[in-house]
Amino acid sequence: MNDIRRSVLWVIFGFSMILLWDKWQVHNGNRALFFPAPAPTAPAASAGARPASADAAHVPAPAAGASPDAVPGQPAVSGQPAAVPVARERVQVQTDLYRLTFDSQGGSLTHAELLEHADMADKTRRFLLLDESAQRVYVAQTGLIGGSFPTHKTPMTALPGPRELAEGANELAIRFESPSQGGLKLVKTWTLRRGSYAIAVRHEVVNTGSATVSPQLYLQLVRDGNKPPGESSFYSTFTGPAVYTDAKKYQKIEFKDIENDKVDIPKEAPDGYVAMVQHYFATAWLLADGVQRQPFTRKVDTNLYSVGMLTPLGSIAPGASRTLDARLFAGPQVETMLETLSPGLELVKDYGWLTILAKPLYWLLEQLHKLLRNWGWSIVGLVLLLKIAFYWLNAKAYASMAKMKAINPKIMEMRERLKDKPQQMQQEMMRIYREEKVNPMGGCFPIVIQIPVFIALYWVLLSSVEMRNAPWIGWIHDLSTPDPLFILPLLMTASSLLQTALNPAPPDPMQAKMMWFMPLIFSVMFFFFPAGLVLYWLTNNILSIAQQWIINTRMGVPPQFNLPKFR
Numbered sequence: 001m002n003d004i005r006r007s008v009l010w011v012i013f014g015f016s017m018i019l020l021w022d023k024w025q026v027h028n029g030n031r032a033l034f035f036p037a038p039a040p041t042a043p044a045a046s047a048g049a050r051p052a053s054a055d056a057a058h059v060p061a062p063a064a065g066a067s068p069d070a071v072p073g074q075p076a077v078s079g080q081p082a083a084v085p086v087a088r089e090r091v092q093v094q095t096d097l098y099r100l101t102f103d104s105q106g107g108s109l110t111h112a113e114l115l116e117h118a119d120m121a122d123k124t125r126r127f128l129l130l131d132e133s134a135q136r137v138y139v140a141q142t143g144l145i146g147g148s149f150p151t152h153k154t155p156m157t158a159l160p161g162p163r164e165l166a167e168g169a170n171e172l173a174i175r176f177e178s179p180s181q182g183g184l185k186l187v188k189t190w191t192l193r194r195g196s197y198a199i200a201v202r203h204e205v206v207n208t209g210s211a212t213v214s215p216q217l218y219l220q221l222v223r224d225g226n227k228p229p230g231e232s233s234f235y236s237t238f239t240g241p242a243v244y245t246d247a248k249k250y251q252k253i254e255f256k257d258i259e260n261d262k263v264d265i266p267k268e269a270p271d272g273y274v275a276m277v278q279h280y281f282a283t284a285w286l287l288a289d290g291v292q293r294q295p296f297t298r299k300v301d302t303n304l305y306s307v308g309m310l311t312p313l314g315s316i317a318p319g320a321s322r323t324l325d326a327r328l329f330a331g332p333q334v335e336t337m338l339e340t341l342s343p344g345l346e347l348v349k350d351y352g353w354l355t356i357l358a359k360p361l362y363w364l365l366e367q368l369h370k371l372l373r374n375w376g377w378s379i380v381g382l383v384l385l386l387k388i389a390f391y392w393l394n395a396k397a398y399a400s401m402a403k404m405k406a407i408n409p410k411i412m413e414m415r416e417r418l419k420d421k422p423q424q425m426q427q428e429m430m431r432i433y434r435e436e437k438v439n440p441m442g443g444c445f446p447i448v449i450q451i452p453v454f455i456a457l458y459w460v461l462l463s464s465v466e467m468r469n470a471p472w473i474g475w476i477h478d479l480s481t482p483d484p485l486f487i488l489p490l491l492m493t494a495s496s497l498l499q500t501a502l503n504p505a506p507p508d509p510m511q512a513k514m515m516w517f518m519p520l521i522f523s524v525m526f527f528f529f530p531a532g533l534v535l536y537w538l539t540n541n542i543l544s545i546a547q548q549w550i551i552n553t554r555m556g557v558p559p560q561f562n563l564p565k566f567r
Contacts, residue, residue, distance in 0.1 A: 091158045093174055095165040095192045097331070099126065106152030107176030107188040109140040109199075112330050114281075118469055120230045120481065129281055129330055137304060138223035138276070140283060140328055142203065145310070146215040148182035155179070156188070170194045183209020184316075197331030198286070198341055205313060206321040214315050219285040219326055220308025221276045222300060225255040228278045237279040237463070238350055241307035243295045245272035250347040252277070258297045258305050265295050274307045275329075275348050280465040280480075282348040286327040286341065287311060332465040335362060349463050357456035365460060375479055376472025379461065379532055383539040386457070387547070390450050395551055407432060454540070458533065467532045479532035486527055488534040493523035495541035502548055 089104040094115075101111030112130035119125040130138050143151035150156070159175040166172075171193055178186040185208050191200040203217055227239055241253040243265045257263050266272075274295055275284035285308065287293055294310040313322045329341055333349040351358035364385065368378040410432060418425040461467060467479040475485050483489060496519035526534050 088155065089158050091163065091174060093163045093172060093192070095172055096194055097197060098192065100192075102158070102174060102176070102190065103132070104156050104158050104176065106141060106143060106150075106154055107156045107158075107178075107190075108142075108152050109190070109328070109330075114331060117332060117465075120468075123469075127281075129283070136224060136226070136229070138221075138283075140219075140221055140285075140330070142188065142201065142217065142219045142326070144184060144186060144205065144215045144313075145218055147184070147213060149184045149213075149215050150178035150181050150186040154181060154186075156186075165192065165194060180208040183207060183211060183213055183318075184215060197329055197337070199328045199330065201326045201328055202323060203326070204321060204323045205316060207316040207318050210318050212315050212317050214312070216310045216312050217324055218308055218310050219274075219287075219328075220296075220306045221274065221283055221285065222304065222306045223276055225303045225305055231279055239278045240276070241297055241305065242275045242277050242348060243272065243297075243307065244275070244344040244347065245269040245295070246343075250344060250350075252350065253297055253307070255305055259299050263297050265297070268292065268294050271343070273342055273345060274309050275345075276307060277348045277350070279463070280333055280468055281331065282329070282333055284329045284342070284345060284348065285309060286329060286345070288325070289343075291324075332468075333463070334465060335359075336366070351456065351459045351463065354452060354456040354459060357453055358460050361453075361457050362460045362464065365464075366466075369466070374472065375466055375470040375532070376476065376535060379479075379536050380539050382457070383536055384543065386453065387540070387543045390453075391547070393450065395547070457536065461532050461536055462530070467530065470532075472531070472535065476531050476535075479535070480530045482528055483531045483534060488531055488538060489523065489526040489529075492526045492534055492538045492541065493520065495538060495545065496520075496523055499541060499545055499548075502545065502552075 087104075091102040091104065093100050093102070097115055099111075099113040099115060100109060102108065103110045109130060110132040111128075113126040113128055115126050117127040119127050130140065132139050141152035143149070143154070145151070156176040156178045159177060161175060162172060163174075164172070171191055174190045174192075176188045178188075185206045187204040187206070189200075189202040189204070191202070193200070201219075205215060205217075207213060221241070225240075231237070231239075238252055240255050241258070243251045243253065245266045247266055247269060251265060253263055253265070270292055271289045272293070272295070273284045273286050275282050287309070291311055295307075296309065297305070297307045300306050311324065313324060316322050327341070329338075329345070331337075335346050335349055338346040338348065347355075361382070365378055365382050368381045368385075369375055372378050372381060411429065414428050414432065415425060418428060469477075470479045471477045472479055475487065476483065497516070500516055500519050526537065
């Protein structure tokens with residue numbers, strides 16, 4: 001039974017290693033071992049070329065639920081009047097949180113630097129979330145459909161006004177006005193507020209024609225299908241669109257599903273949002289609850305995808321106007337902040353199926369940070385609290401292991417004596433277990449129960465933007481990147497080997513060797529893991545060793561180091 005228990009654990013461990021290797025392959029551009037799919041094609045834009053999303057894609061009047069972007073290169077809508085020539089302008093603005101660039105073509109947001117977040121590759125630069133260049137496309141666009149109305153490709157005029165948030169001011173407004181097209185004029189006002197990553201966007205639609213019209217407003221996020229620059233290829237995080245509605249909740253959408261037309265999202269909803277998600281950061285278009293909307297996704301061009309929503313503006317009589325307010329969130333995935341902006345928005349920080357466990361763990365981690373003022377010590381404190389919470393479960397596991405260790409000499413002697421009689425050996429082993437009142441699985445079940453909690457904690461630490469550029473002590477200046485001196489991974493390796501030495505040696509010589517090789521193999525991964533994750537595992541190992549040592553001593557089984565025998 002002891003061999004069976006170890007075999008089950010090795011199967012679980014081995015399968016986990018295979019899955020980790022599979023993710024490594026995918027994120028390095030190789031085909032997956034399971035259900036391989038072709039990788040998205042890289043953008044073909046040359047240096048200095050304008051991306052297709054900005055200039056090429058035509059905007060027709062789609063049917064309900066369709067995307068406002070059609071296949072690039074399609075001819076313009078028949079009968080659309082030529083726009084009044086307006087000089088194209090890049091409008092740069094700055095607040096306490098942002099350095100933004102707007103394009104007067106469509107009044108779109110094409111560049112967003114987050115001033116409170118450094119770039120991972122070059123700490124002297126700020127993190128670039130939105131961008132429109134030859135290397136990257138990630139922009140926020142809005143416009144009108146239902147006729148030859150102003151779109152995100154219509155030349156607009158940037159109205160005069162301040163371009164920097166003044167000292168003591170709380171708001172900065174950037175206003176764009178389109179010429180009249182199809183009998184409609186669109187006035188778009190972006191309002192940035194001090195201390196907020198939610199940008200208010202007001203759309204004022206004025207009917208300048210002689211007929212009643214019924215336009216629809218679209219809000220969309222367009223980006224390429226590439227992995228964000230600088231993201232580690234060792235651990236898997238989701239990059240792509242997401243749609244949330246009360247009916248279907250949070251839905252992540254793979255770029256390949258958009259390409260293969262396998263997206264199943266609600267055609268219409270009175271609530272929810274659309275978003276583009278990546279590790280630590282997200283963008284999302286938000287509308288007030290009760291405003292009818294039609295979510296959509298679409299492949300715009302080669303390796304270029306959009307997610308957005310349409311909302312009807314109703315009938316607008318000649319001379320009348322209609323106003324619709326939206327918000328664009330563009331910032332870090334700070335869970336407590338996201339919860340205040342829109343129902344379900346905190347789900348862009350994705351914990352997967354362990355959300356029910358991860359959310360309270362994050363809350364506890366945040367409370368510890370308020371007390372300790374250091375994320376590294378908060379991780380140590382959280383693992384300590386979890387160890388206290390699971391003390392009795394761990395005590396049962398280590399007590400069972402201590403009993404197994406105490407009878408191990410008797411088992412080894414019996415196996416040697418009956419090595420040519422396997423059936424009698426098994427019967428004798430079960431007799432020894434009964435007489436000594438030892439349950440071979442007793443050390444396994446308490447540990448298995450805790451596995452989901454510690455996996456949830458792993459995802460909390462991996463997905464929390466608070467770890468990004470957060471120092472701990474001395475040489476650890478960023479808990480979200482690997483230890484630059486490899487001290488934590490080396491200590492982690494040493495602690496894993498010490499745990500192995502303290503455990504009973506398996507009777508089978510091959511298993512005994514594997515018990516030493518596997519921690520070494522597993523520890524290699526920790527040299528690539530973020531320092532915060534390694535700190536969490538190291539703390540857990542140290543506390544486990546201490547508890548095991550105390551329990552063994554109390555049970556009269558002095559700790560012994562079972563060193564490997566590779567002869």
